[in-house]
Amino acid sequence: MGYGARAVPGDLASLKWRIGKQIGENSITFHDDIREDEVMNATRLFRTLVTAMAAVVIGSFALVGTAIAQGKGPGGPGGGGGGGGGDDVGTPPDYGDLVILYRDESGVPLLTTDRCQQPIAFESDTCTNYGTFECVVMDPDNVDNCLTRVVPVDPATCAILPAGVGCTHEIEFGRSNSARSPASVFESQLEDVVVKLATADRIGLDAAGRLVACVDGGVDDSGADLPDASSAVDSPLQNLAIYKQLMTYGYLGDEGQITLPASVMDTAARGIGVAVDKGGKVSVDMVVYLNQIMGLSDLPTTILGEPICIDPKEEVMGNIEYVHKCFLNYGNIPGGGVFGYGRGGNFGSLPFPAYIDDGLGNKDGVFEVLKWTEVDPDSPTFDIYRGPIFDRVFGGQEGKGTANIAGFVQAADDTREVINYMHSWPLPIEFVAGDGTVTAFQTPVTCEDSGGTGYDLSISADSGLQVPVQMAPNDEGREFIVTIANAGPDAASGSVWVTAESVDTVIKIATFATDEDGNPILDAEGNPVVESWDAGPFEYEFTDLAKGASASWTSTFIVDPAKKTTINWTATIVAEHDVNSTNNTVYETTNVIQTGKGGGRGGGE
Numbered sequence: 001m002g003y004g005a006r007a008v009p010g011d012l013a014s015l016k017w018r019i020g021k022q023i024g025e026n027s028i029t030f031h032d033d034i035r036e037d038e039v040m041n042a043t044r045l046f047r048t049l050v051t052a053m054a055a056v057v058i059g060s061f062a063l064v065g066t067a068i069a070q071g072k073g074p075g076g077p078g079g080g081g082g083g084g085g086g087d088d089v090g091t092p093p094d095y096g097d098l099v100i101l102y103r104d105e106s107g108v109p110l111l112t113t114d115r116c117q118q119p120i121a122f123e124s125d126t127c128t129n130y131g132t133f134e135c136v137v138m139d140p141d142n143v144d145n146c147l148t149r150v151v152p153v154d155p156a157t158c159a160i161l162p163a164g165v166g167c168t169h170e171i172e173f174g175r176s177n178s179a180r181s182p183a184s185v186f187e188s189q190l191e192d193v194v195v196k197l198a199t200a201d202r203i204g205l206d207a208a209g210r211l212v213a214c215v216d217g218g219v220d221d222s223g224a225d226l227p228d229a230s231s232a233v234d235s236p237l238q239n240l241a242i243y244k245q246l247m248t249y250g251y252l253g254d255e256g257q258i259t260l261p262a263s264v265m266d267t268a269a270r271g272i273g274v275a276v277d278k279g280g281k282v283s284v285d286m287v288v289y290l291n292q293i294m295g296l297s298d299l300p301t302t303i304l305g306e307p308i309c310i311d312p313k314e315e316v317m318g319n320i321e322y323v324h325k326c327f328l329n330y331g332n333i334p335g336g337g338v339f340g341y342g343r344g345g346n347f348g349s350l351p352f353p354a355y356i357d358d359g360l361g362n363k364d365g366v367f368e369v370l371k372w373t374e375v376d377p378d379s380p381t382f383d384i385y386r387g388p389i390f391d392r393v394f395g396g397q398e399g400k401g402t403a404n405i406a407g408f409v410q411a412a413d414d415t416r417e418v419i420n421y422m423h424s425w426p427l428p429i430e431f432v433a434g435d436g437t438v439t440a441f442q443t444p445v446t447c448e449d450s451g452g453t454g455y456d457l458s459i460s461a462d463s464g465l466q467v468p469v470q471m472a473p474n475d476e477g478r479e480f481i482v483t484i485a486n487a488g489p490d491a492a493s494g495s496v497w498v499t500a501e502s503v504d505t506v507i508k509i510a511t512f513a514t515d516e517d518g519n520p521i522l523d524a525e526g527n528p529v530v531e532s533w534d535a536g537p538f539e540y541e542f543t544d545l546a547k548g549a550s551a552s553w554t555s556t557f558i559v560d561p562a563k564k565t566t567i568n569w570t571a572t573i574v575a576e577h578d579v580n581s582t583n584n585t586v587y588e589t590t591n592v593i594q595t596g597k598g599g600g601r602g603g604g605e
Contacts, residue, residue, distance in 0.1 A: 099168045100285045102136055102150050107288045107405040108308050108327045110136075115313045115322070116158035118150040119168045126166030133164070157320055158313050171286050174277035175236040179293045190241035191582055193233055194253040198579035199454040199489050202447040205261050205352040206232050207367035207389050208418040209270040211242075212351075214447035215489065230445035236275040243271035244294050250303040250334060254581065261352055264303065265339055269408050273415025278423055282413035284405055288327060297326045305332040330405040341407035343399045343414055347389040356443050358386045365389055367418075368443060369425040384427060384441065393421045455547070456487040457494070457573045458583040465498070465571040467588045477558040482540065482571050488547025494575025496553070499537040504565040520556060564594040 101109045102118040109117045123130040130149060137148035151164035160168070173179075197203055200213035210232040217226035233239060245252055246268040252258045260267050272290070276282055291297045297307060307326035314323045331338040348365040356366045367389045374381030390396060394417075399410055431439045459465065459482070466481040486492045513521045513529045521529045540553040559567070566589060573584040 098170045098289070100171065100283070102148070103284060103288070105404045105406065106308055106327060106329055106331055107284050108310060109312060109325075111310065111312055112153065112155070114155040114158070115311070116153045116155065117312050117314075118153065119160065119164070121149040121151045121164065121167040122169050124166070127164075129163045130167060133167075157315065159315070171283070171289055172277075172280065173286065173289075174280050176240065176272075176275045176277075176286070176290060178237045178275070179240050179290055181237060186237070186241055186244075187582075189235065189238045190245060191580060193238045193242060194258070195456045195487070195580045196231075196233065197258050198253055199456070200447075201450040201452075203259070203261055204230075204445065204447075205350055207347075207351045207422065208273070208415050209262070209266070209346070209350055210234060210274055210415070210419070211261075211267070211270075212445065214445055216447055216449035218449070227444065228446050230447070234274060239271040239274040240290070240294070243268050243275070243290075244296060246271070247291075247296055247302050247304070247328070248299065253579070257579065265333055265408070266346075266411065269341075269411035270415045272412040274419065276412075276416055278416060278420040280416070282409050282416055284409050287405065287409055287412070291328055296328060302328060303334050304329045328405075330408050338404045339408050341402045341411045343394060343397075343402075343410070344390055346411065346414065347394075347418070350389060355445060356386055367392075367422070368427055369422055370427050371425065385425075389418060393418050453490045453577040454579045455490045455492040455575075455577060456580045456583075457492055457545075457575055457578045458485050458487065458580075459483070459496075459571055459573060459586045460485070461583075461586050465569060465586045465588045467567075467569050467590050469589075470591045470593060471559075472593050473559050477556040479554055479556050480569065481552060481554045483550060483552040484542070484545075484573055485550040486545045486547060490577070491547065492545045492575055492578070493543040494573060494578070495542070496540045497537045497570075497572050497574060498540070498555075499570045500557075501568045501570070502559075502565050503568070504563065514556075559592055563592075565592045566590070567592060 100120045100122075102120050103109050112118060118136075121127060121130055121133045133149040133152060135146035135149050137146070139145035139147050151167050152161045153159060153164070154161055196213050197211065199215070201216045202214045204212040204214060206212050212230055212232045214228055214230040217228045220226055233242070242252065246264050249255070250264050252260070262270075272282060272287060276286070288297075296302060300306070306329070308329050309324060309326040311322040311324050313320060315321075316323060333339050350365060351367065352364075354362045354364045354366065356362060356368050358366045365388050366386060368384055368386045369392070370382050371385040372380060373383045385392060394414075399414070402410060428441045430441060433439070464483050466483075468478045468480075471478050480498065482496055482498055484496055515521055523529050538555060542551050545551055559565075569588045569590065571586050571588075578584065
């Protein structure tokens with residue numbers, strides 16, 4: 001690895017920094033907007049959005065049976081719900097955040113004339129009055145058959161009436177409950193996904209539609225091909241991060257950095273399908289609540305445009321109030337029109353690209369799973385099924401609810417269904433016989449080297465830039481150290497820039513001259529030689545920094561004149577093929593104290 005350091009006071013316009021010279025040629029200051037570059041703006045915006053996500057409070061749904069049994073009714077608006085026995089209604093619960101509601105085709109709750117949300121009723125052993133509830137959806141093929149009934153609520157408080165206790169269903173979030181993770185975890189997971197996809201030689205899709213990163217294995221020392229490595233993005237949290245990012249911005253990573261192998265909306269729907277429990281069910285209510293939990297519903301706009309907002313009546317801190325709630329408009333997708341989904345067409349093009357041979361060549365819509373070929377339970381026999389996903393998993397049934405939020409939910413749940421099937425009938429990777437013979441079962445995903453270069457360089461926020469926390473000006477100077485690391489997969493080349501901005505624009509910062517070994521050069525009196533008073537920003541170059549390697553540079557600096565001030569330091573990596581810019585900049589601060597003895601080197605060279 002080769003590297004060097006030099007002070008560059010000249011034009012840095014190509015780095016999108018503005019540097020201004022002030023108060024003579026021996027004084028230099030760096031404008032504050034260096035901290036507001038595009039990379040950091042994007043990072044702050046995402047962090048703000050994720051923080052908003054964590055701030056959404058999901059209330060508990062409290063059944064009113066206990067309050068009724070104790071003879072307690074609502075205290076009325078503003079009364080805290082604790083007094084006034086005799087009313088046959090319970091304390092109004094915040095059921096709108098957890099239970100399944102009667103909604104329109106966009107997922108917006110349909111309200112009563114009193115502006116109450118309406119929980120859907122479910123017939124069960126705990127719901128003895130189901131047949132008496134209002135029917136809101138009739139079976140079009142049988143006028144005597146009601147498809148959907150709603151639980152009765154009190155018009156004044158919107159609380160469930162006693163007759164409806166035990167008739168609602170709460171949403172089971174399962175693995176998707178990770179949407180409540182702290183903002184830092186969410187941000188880190190999205191960062192990992194971006195790096196994984198941006199450094200892949202090819203991004204594909206598996207049979208369920210999950211994103212797959214494939215990296216060419218290259219060749220060994222003899223020139224023989226090494227196996228390619230592929231892995232699907234299957235983490236629930238990472239897929240929720242994908243969903244949130246796509247619904248907010250419409251792209252992953254920096255805009256234009258990652259080319260998705262499917263549409264934004266299809267990829268977002270599949271992200272939800274991967275995030276939920278394999279044996280569960282994606283529903284309209286689940287998607288709507290996840291949007292609320294992740295803060296998407298609170299955004300003024302998403303890729304779906306402005307949200308649809310209503311003002312239902314709810315209990316808030318013991319008071320009955322109108323609460324403003326918004327919902328993503330799945331009838332306003334990018335490019336126009338409602339979201340549409342067809343199961344046959346969807347799985348007829350997966351996996352992508354096609355790589356499984358069903359005997360007639362690699363065909364679209366074909367996957368491979370284990371199948372049972374012998375019915376005898378005492379001697380079961382298994383074989384490999386290589387054929388249509390649509391036929392094997394769904395029996396060739398197209399399904400229903402193929403538009404708007406219902407279509408989006410169907411797309412997500414179908415992804416979940418295929419993942420569940422593949423996990424239920426997994427194909428062994430290979431079999432090794434006693435003589436060492438290897439029989440491969442799974443068809444490996446292959447890809448060719450794209451010829452591109454990519455790596456993830458970073459500066460640790462904890463130790464990547466080390467500066468003195470407090471210092472007094474002196475002739476001997478102090479040190480700052482900058483350290484970077486390369487996570488690969490390719491070797492990296494570029495520069496690290498360190499700037500020092502004083503709150504006092506008169507102060508001057510300079511580094512000492514060093515020899516080839518990095519040792520200070522001394523003058524005739526044995527004092528270190530100042531390289532230049534017109535120093536900074538400082539550039540440290542590196543070439544061919546290998547995967548897993550790090551590089552560090554140490555510079556000694558002095559300040560003049562000796563007066564109390566604060567130095568704000570910034571270290572930033574600039575490298576052409578760095579796929580992740582969110583970990584490329586760190587900040588530190590040095591407090592310079594006044595010694596009362598003069599200091600520095602008199603302001604001269």
